[in-house]
Amino acid sequence: MRLLSLLPILLGASILIFSIVHMVPGDVVDIMIGDQSHGDTTAATKLREDLHLDKPIYQQYLLWLWNVLHGDLGMSFTTRHPVLNEILKRLPVNIELTIIALIFAVGLGIPIGIYSAVEHLTWKDSIIRVFSVMAYAIPNFWLATLIVLVGSLYIKSLPVLSYVPFSENPLLNIKFMIIPGVVLSCTLLPIVVRMTRSSVLENLRLDYVRTARAKGLNGRIILYRHVLKNSFIPVINVIGLQMGILIGGLVLTEEVFVLPGIGRLMLEAIQKRDFMIITGTMLVITVAFVLITLLVDIVHAYLDPRIRY
Amino acid sequence: MEEKKPERSLSHLQIAWRNFRRNWTALVGGIIVLLILFVAVLSPALAPQDPLKMTPKRLQPPSTAHLLGTDQFGRDQLSRLICGTKVSMAVSFGAVGMAVLCGILLGLISGYYGGKMDNVIMRCLDVIFAFPLFLLALVIVAVLGPSLKNLILTIGFIYAATFARIVRGSVLSLREKEFVESARSMGARDGSIIFRFIFPNILSPVIVQATFNLSTAIMIEAALSFLGLGTQPPDPAWGMMLNESRSFMEISPWMAIFPGTAVMLAVLGFNLLGDGLRDALDPRLIVK
Numbered sequence: 146m147r148l149l150s151l152l153p154i155l156l157g158a159s160i161l162i163f164s165i166v167h168m169v170p171g172d173v174v175d176i177m178i179g180d181q182s183h184g185d186t187t188a189a190t191k192l193r194e195d196l197h198l199d200k201p202i203y204q205q206y207l208l209w210l211w212n213v214l215h216g217d218l219g220m221s222f223t224t225r226h227p228v229l230n231e232i233l234k235r236l237p238v239n240i241e242l243t244i245i246a247l248i249f250a251v252g253l254g255i256p257i258g259i260y261s262a263v264e265h266l267t268w269k270d271s272i273i274r275v276f277s278v279m280a281y282a283i284p285n286f287w288l289a290t291l292i293v294l295v296g297s298l299y300i301k302s303l304p305v306l307s308y309v310p311f312s313e314n315p316l317l318n319i320k321f322m323i324i325p326g327v328v329l330s331c332t333l334l335p336i337v338v339r340m341t342r343s344s345v346l347e348n349l350r351l352d353y354v355r356t357a358r359a360k361g362l363n364g365r366i367i368l369y370r371h372v373l374k375n376s377f378i379p380v381i382n383v384i385g386l387q388m389g390i391l392i393g394g395l396v397l398t399e400e401v402f403v404l405p406g407i408g409r410l411m412l413e414a415i416q417k418r419d420f421m422i423i424t425g426t427m428l429v430i431t432v433a434f435v436l437i438t439l440l441v442d443i444v445h446a447y448l449d450p451r452i453r454y
Numbered sequence: 455m456e457e458k459k460p461e462r463s464l465s466h467l468q469i470a471w472r473n474f475r476r477n478w479t480a481l482v483g484g485i486i487v488l489l490i491l492f493v494a495v496l497s498p499a500l501a502p503q504d505p506l507k508m509t510p511k512r513l514q515p516p517s518t519a520h521l522l523g524t525d526q527f528g529r530d531q532l533s534r535l536i537c538g539t540k541v542s543m544a545v546s547f548g549a550v551g552m553a554v555l556c557g558i559l560l561g562l563i564s565g566y567y568g569g570k571m572d573n574v575i576m577r578c579l580d581v582i583f584a585f586p587l588f589l590l591a592l593v594i595v596a597v598l599g600p601s602l603k604n605l606i607l608t609i610g611f612i613y614a615a616t617f618a619r620i621v622r623g624s625v626l627s628l629r630e631k632e633f634v635e636s637a638r639s640m641g642a643r644d645g646s647i648i649f650r651f652i653f654p655n656i657l658s659p660v661i662v663q664a665t666f667n668l669s670t671a672i673m674i675e676a677a678l679s680f681l682g683l684g685t686q687p688p689d690p691a692w693g694m695m696l697n698e699s700r701s702f703m704e705i706s707p708w709m710a711i712f713p714g715t716a717v718m719l720a721v722l723g724f725n726l727l728g729d730g731l732r733d734a735l736d737p738r739l740i741v742k
Contacts (some may be wrong), residue, residue, distance in 0.1 A: 393588030
């Protein structure tokens with residue numbers, strides 16, 4: 146059922162992406178060709194045919210959707226390569242960055258959150274709370290810029306502004322990717338900390354904890370065996386909800402650290418007004434986002450037996 | 455009964471204000487927000503120099519003449535930062551204002567009347583939420599062309615979806631409440647029920663959400679203008695100043711520090727204020 150409900154959403158998303166390109170003020174072809182035509186109209190005519198601009202708008206959409214469903218996202222206007230190939234070439238960067246960011250956000254956020262809850266109302270808890278509120282307010286592109294600044298001014302050996310594909314040299318690749326990944330995780334980390342903290346605190350107040358205490362169970366066992374499992378449910382939910390922020394942050398992180406990911410492909414396409422790449426990247430990112438949300442829902446349902454789809 | 459009298463004489467707003475006053479982080483947030491609004495409104499008078507005036511004193515470090523130094527065209531950074539506040543606030547308040555109006559309207563229609571209309575509106579919102587919102591804003595602004603107006607329209611359009619969803623949820627639960635039912639049974643018309651009974655009760659969640667959205671709107675505006683998709687040069691904006699600083703970072707690192715600090719302070723202020731308002735306006739959290 147949950148899977149079926151995604152179909153109309155994805156269909157609607159494809160209509161929105163398609164219509165965004167048609168929102169361009171003026172003629173798309175003129176904008177795409179720009180000054181390069183020098184009065185030559187053949188290129189424009191060819192492009193008009195390729196984009197099926199001579200047909201009614203619903204036919205244009207259906208043709209585009211048909212091609213998309215067959216894995217054809219069109220041809221990039223500037224690089225003359227299929228859009229899908231360009232995207233697949235850059236996708237590993239995004240996947241790797243997201244994984245590093247998630248590992249850091251979850252791996253650090255959950256223990257810090259638990260610690261903060263256990264040390265509730267002490268100075269340690271206060272420090273953690275102040276830091277997480279501050280960290281949440283730091284724009285990640287600013288943090289990235291500052292790290293690049295520190296790297297170029299003071300710590301020359303700081304591995305930033307370089308990239309080596311994972312397949313060529315895995316160790317060097319991870320060395321270059323770790324700082325951007327950590328910076329990216331900083332948008333998610335404070336949210337995970339806050340959510341874990343409040344969730345653990347809420348669970349600690351519940352009746353079953355009191356019962357366990359009354360049974361004479363030791364505090365540690367109650368925390369690790371009972372409270373944590375129940376506390377993870379809202380944390381996982383919030384991570385799913387915040388994936389959009391993480392994906393949005395990818396564009397900025399890639400831009401500052403000059404990493405060849407989809408985000409930069411999109412920004413370059415925006416600068417060159419390459420609409421095929423813009424729609425293609427947007428579509429791939431949206432489908433990925435929707436699938437991640439689905440995955441989170443599945444994990445959520447698995448952990449919380451009260452939820453069924 | 456008599457003991458409860460003073461408690462009763464306090465209105466919901468008075469209780470909220472009392473809760474808010476006792477929360478020092480909320481007060482700090484409120485003060486930061488007030489300061490920023492003060493700077494934004496009075497920016498032409500507060501700026502010590504013309505933010506667009508170029509001088510030969512390029513990339514100067516902070517000094518008494520230029521408290522935050524100068525940029526690559528010799529423009530006073532402090533004046534640019536102050537005028538950037540106006541841009542940032544105009545975009546965030548413009549966008550959130552537009553979103554609140556549209557969102558309340560959509561949410562009321564959707565939640566109060568229900569039926570087919572509700573279904574159509576909700577499915578459209580689902581589509582918007584299928585996108586990472588920042589990327590949607592990025593692409594729409596890029597396609598429409600970067601300008602202050604387009605930034606406001608785009609962020610407003612996306613946030614309208616958030617407000618519509620919140621308002622609809624509140625309206626759905628309020629619609630079934632006894633006081634609405636009794637008003638209806640006394641012959642009140644839909645318009646009067648909506649404005650006299652439902653509307654005042656959805657204000658709290660809307661105000662709290664609006665405060666949080668103001669902070670994310672500031673962040674989105676800064677990020678988009680960082681990418682060159684905000685206000686166009688020479689007009690100053692925080693994100694753009696940060697972006698410009700990247701080319702001169704090694705010579706004048708302070709150029710990168712101040713605009714980022716401004717964004718951080720603004721976001722922090724609105725977040726703290728939002729947290730405080732949420733706690734203060736929540737009727738379940740009445741502090742005696």
